[in-house]
Amino acid sequence: xxxxxxxxxxxxxxxxxxxxxxxxxxxxxxxxxxxxxxxxxxxxxxxxxxxxxxxxxxxxxxxxxxxxxxxxxxxxxxxxxxxxxxxxxxxxxxxxxxxxxxxxxxxxxxxxxxxxxxxxxxxxxxxxxxxxxxxxxxxxxxxxxxxxxxxxxxxxxxxxxxxxxxxxxxxxxxxxxxxxxxxxxxxxxxxxxxxxxxxxxxxxxxxxxxxxxx
Numbered sequence: 001x002x003x004x005x006x007x008x009x010x011x012x013x014x015x016x017x018x019x020x021x022x023x024x025x026x027x028x029x030x031x032x033x034x035x036x037x038x039x040x041x042x043x044x045x046x047x048x049x050x051x052x053x054x055x056x057x058x059x060x061x062x063x064x065x066x067x068x069x070x071x072x073x074x075x076x077x078x079x080x081x082x083x084x085x086x087x088x089x090x091x092x093x094x095x096x097x098x099x100x101x102x103x104x105x106x107x108x109x110x111x112x113x114x115x116x117x118x119x120x121x122x123x124x125x126x127x128x129x130x131x132x133x134x135x136x137x138x139x140x141x142x143x144x145x146x147x148x149x150x151x152x153x154x155x156x157x158x159x160x161x162x163x164x165x166x167x168x169x170x171x172x173x174x175x176x177x178x179x180x181x182x183x184x185x186x187x188x189x190x191x192x193x194x195x196x197x198x199x200x201x202x203x204x205x206x207x208x209x210x211x212x213x214x
Contacts, residue, residue, distance in 0.1 A: 018080070019077075022073045022076060022077055023073075025072075025073055025161065026070075026073040026074075028164060029069045029070055029072075029073070029161070029164065030070065032069070032163065032164045032167065033066050033069065033070065036163075036167055037062055037065070037066055037163075040058065040059075040062055041059070041062075050114050054108070054109060054112055057105045057108045057109055058105070058109065060101055060102070060104075060105040061102050061105035061106055061109060062102075063102075064097075064098040064099070064100075064101035064102035064105065065098070065102040065160075065163055067094065067095075067098040068095055068098035068099050068102060068160050069160055069161065069163065069164075071091055071094055071095050071098065072095065072157040072160055072161075073157075074091060075088065075091050075092060075095050075153070075157075076153065076154070076157060078091065079149075079150055079153060080150060092141075095134075096134060096138060099130055099131070099134045099156070099160070100131070100134075102130075103127040103130050103131045104127075106123060106124075106126065106127040106130075107124060107127050109123065110122075110123035110124040110127065111124070115182065115185060115186075116182070116186065118186045118189070119182075119185055119186045119189045120189075121189075122186065122188075122189025122190040123189050125189075125190065125193070125194070126159065126162055126189070126192070126193045129159050129193055129194075129197060130156070130159045130160065130162075130193075133152055133155040133156040133158075133159055133197075134152075134153075134156040136148075136152045137149055137152035137153045137155075137156050140152055151204055154200060154204065155197060155200055155201070155204075158193075158196050158197055158200045159193050159196075159197060161196070162192040162193035162196065163192075165188075165192040165193070165196055166188045166189075166192035169188055169191065169192060170184055170185065170188045173187070173188070
């Protein structure tokens with residue numbers, strides 16, 4: 001039996017920490033797009049190397065991923081503060097489509113990677129987590145389960161930021177000299193989404209436990 005929650009009737013205010021967190025995430029996302037994502041569109045055929053045969057899929061994956069990454073903070077702000085429902089819905093459609101397109105391309109790239117089975121499996125796991133969290137957020141809002149929708153959208157966007165997490169942690173592991181480049185890539189293919197998702201789940205459920213809610 002499902003409980004339908006009442007629709008939000010008034011705007012909410014984000015805490016200073018929550019607002020600052022969204023701003024920081026948005027800034028980091030923009031820096032990542034400029035520094036790491038956009039350069040892929042300027043690579044020559046020779047520079048693409050092993051990605052050359054899969055360039056169309058790579059372009060779809062990156063383009064849709066950028067759209068999800070940059071629209072996410074705005075979407076979360078609108079949803080968590082219950083502002084401008086119409087804009088929130090329209091942007092939600094953009095986010096949903098972006099996740100779907102980037103995930104499908106991500107599956108293709110994972111199944112055609114030349115970096116080994118473990119690396120490809122990690123990327124396929126990332127695409128699966130992305131689709132599942134986003135689909136459940138959509139299913140929740142279709143059933144008017146607003147709080148569940150917000151929680152699943154938070155999880156979905158945490159998976160979206162796995163692109164950024166991968167780059168940051170991969171570079172950090174290189175700086176401290178842990179593992180070979182291939183080993184670091186394989187570890188990050190899994191941990192870039194699984195670890196943040198675990199931490200997010202602990203925070204979401206921990207807050208409910210401390211508040212005495214289901």
